[in-house]
Amino acid sequence: MEQEQINWLQLVKYLNNPQDPVLEQAIRQWISASPEHEAAFLQVQQLWQLSPDLKILDQLDTQAAIIRLQEALPPEETDYQLPKRRYRWLSAAAITIPVIAAAWWCYHTYSHTSYKEKATLAAVDSLRLQDQSRIYLDKYSRLRYPEKMQQERTVFMEQGTAFFSIAPDTHPFIVKIGQSSITVLGTSFNIRMNGQRIGVTVKTGKISFVSGHNNTPETILIAGEGINYDPVTGTLEQFNAINSNADAWITHELVFIDAPLAEVCKKVESLYQVQISLQGKIPVKKLNATFKNNKLEEVLEVLQATYPITVVQHNREIIITGK
Structure with missing residues (x-):
């Protein structure tokens, strides 16, 4: 069990920082060690992508979180029982799911993040975030952003086109687009959503794009590069974006x-x-x-x-x- 927990902590760190080659090698070796490890990784990765709040895991005392969760659950002598189908699923994922559940419960109990929505109609608009990052929204665009910036800076792009000028910081800035995500530290880039299709071009700096499709590896883009991604088919096309002028709508x-x-x-x-x-x-x-x-x-x-x-x-x- 101790070895499993060590691997779990490594997995949390890896999901928070997939660019770390040492962590990536360790996780790949752990996954290839057994089918059970691979299944556990896929389950945790899916939960991670569905809820960015779970990245708070690496900042929590997971043992204390489990104790607090157990104290909050009904006592054993009550008639409360889990449905059999759910119980079997939890038993199969006994290594990872208790830690996730405990951390998720503690996070939402003690540190819920409040989000605001910014939407445009027939005019371009912009907003400045608490960390001094600036986001420009084209016509008929919409995103959600945290009212107060925590250590992790995450916004949700939901519709339209936006240009991001990200203030440098030691904490990553993450843009979630459905199951896909973009991670940066300090850079400027453009996102265009056309239906479900996603277009990204980088003007300055470097970003990491993760599609969230069938465990597809991340794509690193530097200034002058871009991608077109279709989440329906999983196809990703990388291209030279020097002449893309993707941000001309704002500049x-x-x-x-x-x-x-x-x-x-x-x-x-x-x-x-x-x-x-x-x-x-x-x-x-x-x-x-x-x-x-x-x-x-x-x-x-x-x-x-x-x-x-x-x-x-x-x-x-x-x-x-x-x-």
Whole structure:
């Protein structure tokens, strides 16, 4: 039992810090030692992903937590009994579940976290968190955030698009998106939710993305990288995000580095809410340019001066024809 508890404590630390290679190796060895260890790991990982509050485990005195939980339960001489099916499940998970239950009970008894909701309609808005992190919300977006920041900084992205500028801190900042999560210490990145699909691009620093799908390993992203993730199929596509301009909706800036014309047009369409059709011979020349708070007409003038093209605009529809 002592060995099992040691492994449990290692597991808690690993789930709190999956980037630690020493912990990861120890946990992998423990999982591979027996089918029972693998089953216990999968159960605990699922509970962990479903409730971020469980990460308080590594800060609790688990033995004292179990004692307090036992004192709060009905005495043995009462007629209270667990349903047989639930009792069998608890017996199979005897190593891990009592510790989880005790810690969860103590946490919610003594330190419940209160969350607020921030939602936008037809306008961009922002909020500054207690730790001085800043979150910008695009139109029709929604998230939940703690009223008071504890040692662990966790917010829940529920809808839309948001840009995060995270204040550096020794405690990780976590963004939960359904079963997926992003962990950072101090960086800036953009999240876009399109239905159930998740798009993430990193502007500065580094983040860790965990999909929560079938024990898929984490993905590390640095500045200039991005991912598209579909939680329904479990497919994850990593891409070069240098020309993504994912945060243009808040910065009103388009930066292109060796970008093909077709890619430039997609970003112009998104920022200026227009429709662009490319016709004729498409130039292969790459664009290197920065547009900051420019009018659409100014951007089109630059494109026409750079490429052998003609540009015709009818309200929100633009036709670009290669010569």
